[in-house]
Amino acid sequence: MRICIITNFFPPITIGGAEMVCHQTALGLKKAGHEVYVIVGHPHITKKDAPQKDYEIDGINVHRIYPKIPFNFLPMSYNQLFNNSVEKLINPLVRALNPDIIHYHNISGLTLSAIRGGRTADKPSVMTLHDYWMLCPNNMLFTNNTSPCNNFVGKIYCHNCFHKYDFWGNVPFRQRIIKKEVERDIDRFIAPSRFMADRLVEGGYDENVIRVIYHGMDIDTYRKNIRPLSEIVSEMCSVAINPAVALEILESSDFLVQFAGHLTIHKGGEYLIKALHQLHKDGEKFTLAITGSAHPHELSRLKDMVNKFDIKDNVIFLGKIPSSLLPSLYARADAVIVPSIWYENASVVVAEAMIAGTPVIASDIGGNPEFVKDGYNGFTFKPKDESDLALKIRTLMNDKPLINTLRKNARIRADQLFNMDRHVKLIMSCYEESIAAHLRG
Template sequence: MTRARRLLAINNYFYRRGGAESVFLDHIELFAAAGWEVVPFAMRHPANLPSRWSDYFVSEIEYGGAGGPLTKAKQAAKIIFSLEARRHIRALIGRAPPTIAHAHNVYHHISPSIFGALKAQGVPLVMTAHDLKIACPAYKMLSQGRVCERCQGGRIHNVLLHRCVKDSALVSGLVLLETLVHRSFGLYRDTIDRLVAPSRFYRDKLVEWGWDAGRIAYIPNCIDADAYSPARDEGDYIVYAGRLAPEKGLATLVRATALSRQRLVLAGSGPEEFALRKLAQEQGAEVAFTGHLDKPALKRLIGEARALVLPSEWYENAPISVLEAYALGRPVIGTRIGGIPELVADGQTGRLVEPGNAVMLADALAALADLTPAARAALGGAGRDWVLQEFSPGRYRDRTMALYEALG
């Protein structure tokens, strides 16, 4: 009798907290629907989805909370190498031996301490690179608001020298120590059988930083376009949906909005909100701030926009928001950086502009506004067709299944 295929799905959080968690949970649903038994491994959290395996989850770590020096020291040790996570994963794979393990985000909570335990039991291990942490100690290849690759070639002392994490010498120093330990013991390089890169850009960037190209598989993210219906009516605004953070290029966007005399809606929250409100007032830009929206409201907002705009000024990976806009039949204006150009066909599904160039972005906003609603709908419709063909859940599952079978 053939043993049922069992996927050990690993991520810090077991609820829809952000883009990585959405990919993780969609992945679980796809493989469960394909007949796999899926066993999750995560951190305990009040917002977690229910699971019969939750007794094996690791205890919650809440950074920035109250606690004395001893508590903070214990947390720092867990960031680097969680003995608890290693014990729990050993118990879990003893109870439910997996066919394959697929990790998503494990940094700072679960930690890569579990990878050696999986390797010792002969469990093939795949990890999706949702960010650039396995190359850049500070995740984003971003320092002081600018793209930075100083740590390439092992020069990781730069993360402390330039205080790349939260502009803090203490936190950056801890991240430096974490990276030294992880690299010294090969906690990623010697245990991961395949890395999954959701963008070709991330695949190529990781190779530039020393990862073996033969160990990286390009598997783009997916979206179920059938769950999205293009709106019948179009509003008179463009929309940005996401975190209000410096690297997202939103100051450039506000300036471009003022220059082009367009109406902008910023959907989301983040540390830049106050500064952006002030800038909009100074520039005379018409900008509305919605704060965080639930999924139905966000779908409605994007679906009725003239376009989604993604003005990022850092190495974005493969933003799900672009696929969502296409699924809703809306065009996308994006910047030529990171994985964004892979998802925006200039002149066919939207427009591409140079990052940080407010004048060029303003021209693109104005040009899109000058199109007829039918012409904008045609751009968005081409995006929807592309999603249905290339970024469907079925394509994602088939590509991932082929990877699993190659490791089996």
């Protein structure tokens, strides 16, 4: 089958887990013998920093478009749902590629014009849902930097949005425009979690056109990348951290906790710091390794908390590291903590930790409980409850045999949920449904 993927971001430029998942899916489809082409906008990246117009990565042909008006410069109004230059760029590319199906991934930065660009080619289309863009002006269903939104249907004004870059006054009108556009042209939606599918139905979408398909990962390659920390630490540490010091801290830890991801308030890092403070007061020994890029304010806030609670000797900030090195760090950890306070859809950190065979302790919110089976491959805890989180961490600290059992179960569950061959079969089934539905009109 000839497949055209249209997305915001694609390697070598990656912003988050959604782009990595898109790349993994493209590789899985290619490995299964399908022709895969990618159209990418990198809408928040300048032309100077982005790849040139066409390039190839991992044997996949990527067509880079440069919208006349970048997303960041669109007025904060109705126009942020449409960008005519995107439509004019995508349309001839889709016509030239002549795919059997179009697969949209994270396209909010390309706007609905990305879908319009593929429309006149009259091809069946599917869309993978990485966030809540179709329901919420800030993509996240997260309000006032503190709480997940549980009343988004029919809400007229969202003045407390986490981000306001996609905000404009009449939210129900915005939702109706998006719904009209996507329902007209998207034959099937792929939700990476049941939670996401349920929110879409709650927002008025037809459950009969939604398929829950968990992410597919190249598990074998991922596990082959697991190496001793001594082999990777020089590549892993930022210039602010001495590699030898980092290696000694990580290797000598009695109990190594890993927190990974872009450091923003919705990731809940403060509750992990508070939980570890409780454990520190009780004399527990541990090391927390924090990896990932960071919002400057959040990084400063967490460092201030670490100093305030006198646990600076227990915490190491590794900064952003190459994704290829994460498997080794996850595998060394005794637990990976995902303390999110927003509705996680299908956390890539959870998936990668499970593949590496590491117990996950995750907040019981969004899609997390679908992947972390409490007491089997990790634990869940009440969001924003540092005492509950501390209790779950302490349970592992005091039971090394339990850690080994959870490690084994994590690998088993990862093989069940994220197997790429299974993922591709489900994706192909969804494609075939979409083609049939498109022919029926």
